[in-house]
Amino acid sequence: MPPEPSSERRSERARRAVLDAVYELATSKGYAKLTIEAIASRAGVGKPTIYRWWSCKGAVALDALDERLGAASDLPDTGDVAADLAAQITSVTAMLTGDLGRVYRGIIGEAQSDPELMETVREIIVDPRVRVCRERLDRAVAAGQLRADVPTAVMVDLFYAPVYYRFLMGFDDADVERSGDLVREVLRGLSTST
Amino acid sequence: MPPEPSSERRSERARRAVLDAVYELATSKGYAKLTIEAIASRAGVGKPTIYRWWSCKGAVALDALDERLGAASDLPDTGDVAADLAAQITSVTAMLTGDLGRVYRGIIGEAQSDPELMETVREIIVDPRVRVCRERLDRAVAAGQLRADVPTAVMVDLFYAPVYYRFLMGFDDADVERSGDLVREVLRGLSTST
Amino acid sequence: MPPEPSSERRSERARRAVLDAVYELATSKGYAKLTIEAIASRAGVGKPTIYRWWSCKGAVALDALDERLGAASDLPDTGDVAADLAAQITSVTAMLTGDLGRVYRGIIGEAQSDPELMETVREIIVDPRVRVCRERLDRAVAAGQLRADVPTAVMVDLFYAPVYYRFLMGFDDADVERSGDLVREVLRGLSTST
Amino acid sequence: MPPEPSSERRSERARRAVLDAVYELATSKGYAKLTIEAIASRAGVGKPTIYRWWSCKGAVALDALDERLGAASDLPDTGDVAADLAAQITSVTAMLTGDLGRVYRGIIGEAQSDPELMETVREIIVDPRVRVCRERLDRAVAAGQLRADVPTAVMVDLFYAPVYYRFLMGFDDADVERSGDLVREVLRGLSTST
DNA sequence: AACTAACCGAGACGGTACGTCGGGTCTTAGT
DNA sequence: ACTAAGACCCGACGTACCGTCTCGGTTAGTT
Numbered sequence: 001m002p003p004e005p006s007s008e009r010r011s012e013r014a015r016r017a018v019l020d021a022v023y024e025l026a027t028s029k030g031y032a033k034l035t036i037e038a039i040a041s042r043a044g045v046g047k048p049t050i051y052r053w054w055s056c057k058g059a060v061a062l063d064a065l066d067e068r069l070g071a072a073s074d075l076p077d078t079g080d081v082a083a084d085l086a087a088q089i090t091s092v093t094a095m096l097t098g099d100l101g102r103v104y105r106g107i108i109g110e111a112q113s114d115p116e117l118m119e120t121v122r123e124i125i126v127d128p129r130v131r132v133c134r135e136r137l138d139r140a141v142a143a144g145q146l147r148a149d150v151p152t153a154v155m156v157d158l159f160y161a162p163v164y165y166r167f168l169m170g171f172d173d174a175d176v177e178r179s180g181d182l183v184r185e186v187l188r189g190l191s192t193s194t
Numbered sequence: 195m196p197p198e199p200s201s202e203r204r205s206e207r208a209r210r211a212v213l214d215a216v217y218e219l220a221t222s223k224g225y226a227k228l229t230i231e232a233i234a235s236r237a238g239v240g241k242p243t244i245y246r247w248w249s250c251k252g253a254v255a256l257d258a259l260d261e262r263l264g265a266a267s268d269l270p271d272t273g274d275v276a277a278d279l280a281a282q283i284t285s286v287t288a289m290l291t292g293d294l295g296r297v298y299r300g301i302i303g304e305a306q307s308d309p310e311l312m313e314t315v316r317e318i319i320v321d322p323r324v325r326v327c328r329e330r331l332d333r334a335v336a337a338g339q340l341r342a343d344v345p346t347a348v349m350v351d352l353f354y355a356p357v358y359y360r361f362l363m364g365f366d367d368a369d370v371e372r373s374g375d376l377v378r379e380v381l382r383g384l385s386t387s388t
Numbered sequence: 389m390p391p392e393p394s395s396e397r398r399s400e401r402a403r404r405a406v407l408d409a410v411y412e413l414a415t416s417k418g419y420a421k422l423t424i425e426a427i428a429s430r431a432g433v434g435k436p437t438i439y440r441w442w443s444c445k446g447a448v449a450l451d452a453l454d455e456r457l458g459a460a461s462d463l464p465d466t467g468d469v470a471a472d473l474a475a476q477i478t479s480v481t482a483m484l485t486g487d488l489g490r491v492y493r494g495i496i497g498e499a500q501s502d503p504e505l506m507e508t509v510r511e512i513i514v515d516p517r518v519r520v521c522r523e524r525l526d527r528a529v530a531a532g533q534l535r536a537d538v539p540t541a542v543m544v545d546l547f548y549a550p551v552y553y554r555f556l557m558g559f560d561d562a563d564v565e566r567s568g569d570l571v572r573e574v575l576r577g578l579s580t581s582t
Numbered sequence: 583m584p585p586e587p588s589s590e591r592r593s594e595r596a597r598r599a600v601l602d603a604v605y606e607l608a609t610s611k612g613y614a615k616l617t618i619e620a621i622a623s624r625a626g627v628g629k630p631t632i633y634r635w636w637s638c639k640g641a642v643a644l645d646a647l648d649e650r651l652g653a654a655s656d657l658p659d660t661g662d663v664a665a666d667l668a669a670q671i672t673s674v675t676a677m678l679t680g681d682l683g684r685v686y687r688g689i690i691g692e693a694q695s696d697p698e699l700m701e702t703v704r705e706i707i708v709d710p711r712v713r714v715c716r717e718r719l720d721r722a723v724a725a726g727q728l729r730a731d732v733p734t735a736v737m738v739d740l741f742y743a744p745v746y747y748r749f750l751m752g753f754d755d756a757d758v759e760r761s762g763d764l765v766r767e768v769l770r771g772l773s774t775s776t
Numbered sequence: 777a778a779c780t781a782a783c784c785g786a787g788a789c790g791g792t793a794c795g796t797c798g799g800g801t802c803t804t805a806g807t
Numbered sequence: 808a809c810t811a812a813g814a815c816c817c818g819a820c821g822t823a824c825c826g827t828c829t830c831g832g833t834t835a836g837t838t
Contacts, residue, residue, distance in 0.1 A: 402809095402810075433811070
């Protein structure tokens with residue numbers, strides 16, 4: 001994702017130091033007090049080195065976040081789609097209410113005024129997780145557990161929406177964690193049973 | 195909502211000029227380029243006058259937005275709760291995809307790093323609209339149109355979540371406007387009918 | 389000396405409070421930190437009340453200083469002009485190295501960029517003291533103790549110059565107090581004796 | 583003399599532009615209207631660049647003044663100490679009554695409330711000129727032209743005092759230029775002859 | 777094995793905006 | 808009518824960061 005001025009000469013040491021610094025600063029001081037200068041200073045790196053590889057502080061933070069999130073993992077498939085989704089939501093809300101969530105919130109905030117950053121957020125963070133979720137939903141539809149007349153792309157939005165809504169609109173952590181309850185109700189309308 | 199250093203001596207002229215300036219600048223230049231200096235300059239007002247009555251640019255913008263939104267209006271009550279809610283969602287998405295929406299998006303973005311501002315956003319903008327929505331839902335529950343075992347507070351979140359999710363996560367305007375479709379599906383799971 | 393917007397309705401209470409406040413602030417915080425706002429606040433007086441009667445903070449401070457200096461008093465006349473002048477210099481340097489001196493120094497500093505204020509300083513503070521000094525010198529010339537070919541106006545400048553020079557050019561208090569020694573040497577060149 | 587945050591990386595271009603700007607502004611608008619912002623703007627330089635190298639506007643102005651004064655030059659030594667000193671006084675008063683004098687007056691005024699600046703003024707401007715004057719006086723004493731019982735350090739003060747006194751106490755330029763007359767009288771008391 | 781090109785650290789630079797202070801004017805209430 | 812109070816417009820303050828631009832110094836891959 002870095003805009004690569006081309007080269008394999010890039011210093012891995014500097015990359016590591018920057019990503020570590022941005023994470024430590026973002027979680028300790030808060031995303032708002034995160035500055036390129038502070039990152040450079042903390043990482044023992046020159047500012048141009050940061051600008052060479054990232055376009056703005058959101059991009060750096062996003063890289064650091066992505067690295068710590070790890071790859072999007074497949075949803076479990078126990079046969080019980082409701083339980084599988086619930087497990088997924090639980091894992092997502094756990095992340096959002098932790099240190100990584102605070103960083104993520106800051107990035108999304110900045111991205112409200114930076115469409116390009118927002119686009120990158122979706123590519124890096126959201127889309128992969130949406131994709132694995134859709135795959136599980138597709139199987140559930142194929143198994144006749146979920147209605148076939150609602151696109152799974154729509155279903156995915158319905159699942160994530162309550163979580164993000166509470167996460168981004170200032171609900172406290174407990175409410176964010178409880179958003180699984182909302183998802184359960186959504187699911188009821190999408191089930192073929194009853 | 196301004197933190198009022200107390201007084202009726204406040205100049206209405208200055209207040210008006212500031213609110214007008216902030217709206218014009220936010221919609222023309224974009225929320226990110228909005229600065230207190232630019233507001234002061236455009237409004238023909240001293241910076242201290244702004245800081246006297248507002249805590250940050252988000253607070254000023256919020257006041258300007260609130261003023262233009264007008265009071266939260268009651269939902270229509272045609273007897274058909276689904277249609278009434280759909281009308282409400284349409285009106286909300288129309289706002290969000292317009293000029294006011296761009297300002298609102300900027301405010302919410304800033305509020306991601308400013309819990310106090312977020313709190314104010316909810317008090318001023320969100321809560322009143324949630325309240326009138328709940329009242330309509332309460333009547334629908336009483337009329338036996340919606341399930342009584344789901345708190346209407348939860349239902350409201352389910353209605354607003356898809357709209358805000360798409361609004362804040364970089365979906366394009368067309369998708370935001372289509373979020374009424376998601377709400378329709380949500381409603382199906384909350385209805386008492388089959 | 390106040391520029392009198394005309395009136396006997398002037399509040400003596402306000403005048404007193406202002407002059408007291410300016411003196412206390414100037415001696416405690418230093419002349420540089422003296423501001424019209426601080427004076428008004430400390431005196432319990434509105435800023436316009438100050439601007440009504442004085443043109444700038446230097447003018448206020450000058451009034452306060454003048455009041456505390458009291459009227460210029462005649463030099464003693466023991467018959468020994470050298471001794472009489474030495475006594476005068478001692479009294480002047482004592483003032484300059486004390487609290488009043490710090491205020492005076494600030495006023496003169498401000499007056500370097502305000503010719504009108506400088507003019508007033510000379511009228512109020514310097515000229516009266518020069519006058520009484522000249523009178524004593526005139527008598528000494530008449531008595532044949534001092535040369536008649538040097539105008540007493542020039543002599544006065546020669547007496548005051550070393551004191552002011554050290555006072556205004558950053559010599560420490562001890563050196564200012566010792567400037568009487570310089571005056572003694574000056575006097576030798578002005579005496580008729582040997 | 584700038585407080586050097588250390589480095590040879592300093593931009594000579596910026597230094598020159600600042601010193602030129604401060605001189606032009608001080609002589610055209612007057613020292614009182616000189617501001618750091620105006621200097622920065624006129625010089626095409628950022629304000630932080632000024633604050634990086636100088637502590638206050640007085641320090642900048644002092645540098646500009648010093649540069650234009652050039653090094654303190656030795657007094658002439660024609661053998662006639664009175665004539666040599668008179669020449670020196672003439673050159674000093676010429677400076678004081680010109681453009682540079684107006685700048686100098688402003689600096690000294692500001693220094694009345696800033697002991698550190700005053701100290702620097704003496705180091706940079708006064709002391710070097712006092713030193714060369716003392717050297718000439720030392721030779722005159724050795725030659726038996728001046729009394730040996732008065733320290734030359736004291737004599738120097740006696741020579742400069744009248745000039746500075748008139749310069750700083752609001753005498754008009756003609757009087758400042760005439761202060762050589764006072765010096766002549768002082769000299770009479772210091773001579774060995776008759 | 778030396779060359780050379782790119783990246784590296786450091787940090788000064790021209791700027792923009794910050795949030796604050798104080799100046800001097802004006803308005804409002806209250807003696 | 809003059810006062811106390813304080814809001815107002817304005818200009819400047821000194822600071823924080825921005826993103827850019829040199830600087831040497833190191834470090835690789837190439838010759």
